[in-house]
Amino acid sequence: MEIKVSAADTRAQIVEAADRLFYERGFEATTFGDIASATGLSRGNFYYHFRTKDEILDAVIALRLVNTSAMLASWERASPRPADRIRSFLEILIVNRTKIMGHGCPVGTLCTELSKLDHSAAMASTGLFTLFRDWLKLQFVALGRADEADALAMHALMRSQGVATLATAFKDEAFIRREVADLKAWLGAQAPKSS
């Protein structure tokens, strides 16, 4: 059975390059020329796989939804305890610190850019946040905080976003580590009240 370099492979190659470039430079600032250079494909070829640049954006968001879901699932497999799973979430600020100091959070910056552009895909990009929000909520429910689970999920998400934004502005790794430690302390204080 021979290896088949099909249209699907080329399409995936385009989407993966666009995923990275939309993150690093922003959606609008990324040109077809940028994607062509990154993939080694010609500009014209993109239109065999997508009708417009917006369709590439849709595909990038769909890819991120899949990748994010897989990441959340891997955190669940890695840790049976909800507090450890939430710590996996908090750790990405440190794991991805270099990229974050350069380009912010991929989710937050995309949502903000699309909101400013009044882009039709703005709601779809918010779905990436919803993925994290719902998953965190489940962990807080498992922690015994069912009543406040959504507010706690939003709070954790909010602080991760704030850290990412200031880390991008100040390029301060020590700040990231300090705030992640603070978040872990906060998480530790969220254990069930009576147990």
Added chain:
Amino acid sequence: MEIKVSAADTRAQIVEAADRLFYERGFEATTFGDIASATGLSRGNFYYHFRTKDEILDAVIALRLVNTSAMLASWERASPRPADRIRSFLEILIVNRTKIMGHGCPVGTLCTELSKLDHSAAMASTGLFTLFRDWLKLQFVALGRADEADALAMHALMRSQGVATLATAFKDEAFIRREVADLKAWLGAQAPKSS
């Protein structure tokens, strides 16, 4: 003494329109045509006052530095107590909630965009954050928390940024109010340990 509509007035008009549009649509997405429509001036006229679009950005950042300093000074005049002054800072999330839900924080979104563009004015835009940071630090020093003042200032700034980003994504006013209340509770717990 007659009213003199000088070049300085026209220049200020351009910068004020650019200030608003750079916030609402982003720096790159704002065109000279947008600024022309907003001011009623012609595109060509901009080049009498500025050599490039980047020079308009420099002027916008300079204007924001002045306006921000004035706002911080007004908060100092309004409240003698540092905790009340910090509360003035936290309140802007609620006062500006509509704009924030539409376009995020003017400072955070500009810093992030310029960072992604590798723009030479990125550092200058971070200066806007530094203004808040240093002012908040002074208030925490006055609160009797000299040792941790900068970390507390960054923490307050960080949470305001996180709230702005999620508010933009989810357009949730109740979330903003809840997190501001939470921030005020946090601030209340920052009173001097022994007094």
Added chain:
DNA sequence: GTCTATACCTCGATAGAC
């Protein structure tokens, strides 16, 4: 100082050869 006209470039998108 402000305007109109336009140069020049780059972008997204299209047409058609291979």
Added chain:
DNA sequence: GTCTATCGAGGTATAGAC
């Protein structure tokens, strides 16, 4: 399925009349 060539729109920036 991928390429080259090119179009039309819209961007920044310039030239020169007023």
